[in-house]
Amino acid sequence: MANHSRIDSRIEGLVQPGRVHRRIYTDPAIFEIEMERLFGQSWLYVGHESQVRFPGDFFCTRLGREPVVLVRHGTGNKNGGDKNAGDINGGDKNGGDITVLYNRCGHRGAKVVATESGSVREFRCCYHGWTYATDGRLISVPVRQGYPEGTVDIADPAYGMQAVPRVASYRGFIFASLSATGPSLTDFLGHMTTSFDDLVDRAPDGEIEVAGGIARHAYRGNWKLIFENVNDGLHPLSVHLSSIEAARAQDDAVWSDGAGEIGIRQMRQNGAPLEFWDKQVGLWAYPFGHSYLGDYHDDEKLAVARQDPSFQDYIEIMEAKKGRERARQILGVTRWNTNIYPTISFMSQFRQLRVIQPVAVDRTDVLGFCFRLKGAPEKMFRDTIQFANVTNASASPVLTDDLETYDRLRGGLESGGNDWVPMSRGLGRDVADGNGGLQAENGLSELHIRNMFDSWSGYMAGT
Ligand code: FES
Ligand SMILES: [Fe+2]
DSSP: OHHHHHHHHHHTTSEETTEEETHHHHOHHHHHHIIIIITTTSEEEEEEGGGGOSTTEEEEEEETTEEEEEEEOTTOOTTOSOOSOBOTTTTOTTTOOEEEEESOOTTTOOOSOOSSEEEOSSEEOTTTOOEEOTTSOEEEOTTGGGSOTTTOOTTOGGGSOOBOSEEEEETTEEEEESSSSSOOHHHHHGGGHHHHHHHHHTSTTSOEEEEEEEEEEEESSOTHHHHHHHTOTTSHHHHTHHHHHHHHHSOGGGOOSHHHHHHHHHHHHHTOOHHHHHHTOEEEEEGGGEEEEEOSOOTTTSTTTTTSHHHHHHHHHHHHHHOHHHHHHHHTOOEEEEEETTTEEEETTTTEEEEEEEEETTEEEEEEEEEEETTSOHHHHHHHHHHHHHHTSTTSTTHHHHHHHHHHHHHHHTSSSOSEEEOOTTTTOOEEOSSSSEEOSSTTOOHHHHHHHHHHHHHHTTO
């Protein structure tokens, strides 16, 4: 406790109404406290269950800085999709036996699994060959007789790969918490479950899957910057001006297919006048630091447009499977980025998700995933990949601008010219949204940033 009170005094007063101290983005000691109190407590996104469809399938990732293995052990889930949030670690009706293991050998501590993903019957440590079942149980120890009685006991779970304390999922999206206590996943997500619904409901067969590999990038800057940026309505017209101008200059007559059209329409939409952001775009914020931007565009303005043959086929399939009214309802949702603080940002309408992984106070990794909608024309998935390439890939004309911005933010925030960072756009003009959250004055508000810092303060105070 003595140690905590010393740490508390170091964060006290750094978050104030409408502004934060720059050290929040630059101080390695604060980053360490974040890893312990925020990433060590919150629900963190692990992966999608389609990444571990069959028994033995695994996927290696990180929770905060903890290397972990998402793995399916045993007989698997026959219907292939969790329908509700639930404790899947305990083997309930949803299936299963998906678990999340610390990627650490019970012997001398080596990382056991070095491959990012694959399928195995067991995990074997490369150092001295200790072998584990896919639920983490230690099953074999070479030269077992060399360990005097009472030092290494195969049957003792303490020598296995340890499971993280809590795992739960919502509609196939798997989260874990490094803390044994805290709110349920359902309480943590709250109204944000509707963004996951928006993504999954768009699949004619009611199921989605991760496909197409992982698009990675890293940036030199604090992990919080990307969450602030993706729902910052004021930045596109400035940061992305070069791609906006290039897209405006593009001759409409040479659009060859929906894929090229997606990129051009997206970049042009980034150039929407501020009046559009003021009058038409909405921003909503919810407990635990979550937020989403809505009404940025709809399929008439962007995507593949309704004239595109594959999109037309898709609409027909949706209407046939879900009924005309329900299909119109589903496709009428126009959410842009949904942020689930502190690990993911996803675009339900565009079927992609970014996982944000802090590395150090000034270093962040980002993993991008695309989803295929089961039952939709395959061209839809190719369009999804194209959209990712145009906007979210490291060499895209859009993301490169954001990466330059993060680097400038890091460099500027490290300087001592001014200790305070204002984020008061729209302060005090939010209204209750009726779903437990706040709706901002308009899409140009910095509500989502203030909301993240409200949550940040709670985690950091240990409340
Ligand atoms: S460290 Fe894994 S078997 Fe020795
Ligand atoms: Fe941007």
